[in-house]
Amino acid sequence: MFAIVRTGGKQYRVAAGDKIAVEKIAGNAGDTISLGDILLAGEGSELKDTAGLLVSAEIIAQAKGEKVIVFKKRRRHNYRRKNGHRQQLTLLRIMAIGSEKAKKAAAPKADEAATTDEAPAKAAPKKAAAAKTAE
Structure with a gap:
């Protein structure tokens, strides 16, 4: 069975046993959380009702993403700015998809x-x- 869940403003297609990296969610490694915003669920080509459906996941770790360089420049004005950013991520393991x-x-x-x-x-x-x- 698969489900499409929305968290952190993004959508993810998940199934039991999948590992995904999402925007930071509060919690420690080993905690179990539930993702309630389910957009679509189904098995094979058959779609199921999402009312009361719940996706449970376990937090594997809190991590940071790859560094992104932000470089700003304006020609002929001697203006240069260089910044870096590392996004906070949460690694999740999908445990089950069901109506818990x-x-x-x-x-x-x-x-x-x-x-x-x-x-x-x-x-x-x-x-x-x-x-x-x-x-």
Whole structure:
């Protein structure tokens, strides 16, 4: 399965196991991130729906790109400027392309239910204590 993702203002065609260099993304080597801006996905010549689709990737390293020389010159004015620039890059390994977003969204709902059950039990003693002080 392949997907076309957009990150850093550029588009990349990725599949599971691919390694790509993208504009800098916050994180350390070994961290897992998810690329959510998916433009197209499919398998072979068949296209799939991108709603709820998620591309998970692992950060291999933070690196710098090749040095680019910026040279400015104006003829007959003795004007010359030389600068260099190295772009900050993040190297990614694509782990999987799938709909993991729905699974992750379901897990917090179960946690929220557990915390809401505990919250009324804690609130009841406070109300009783407040009633005793009012008397």
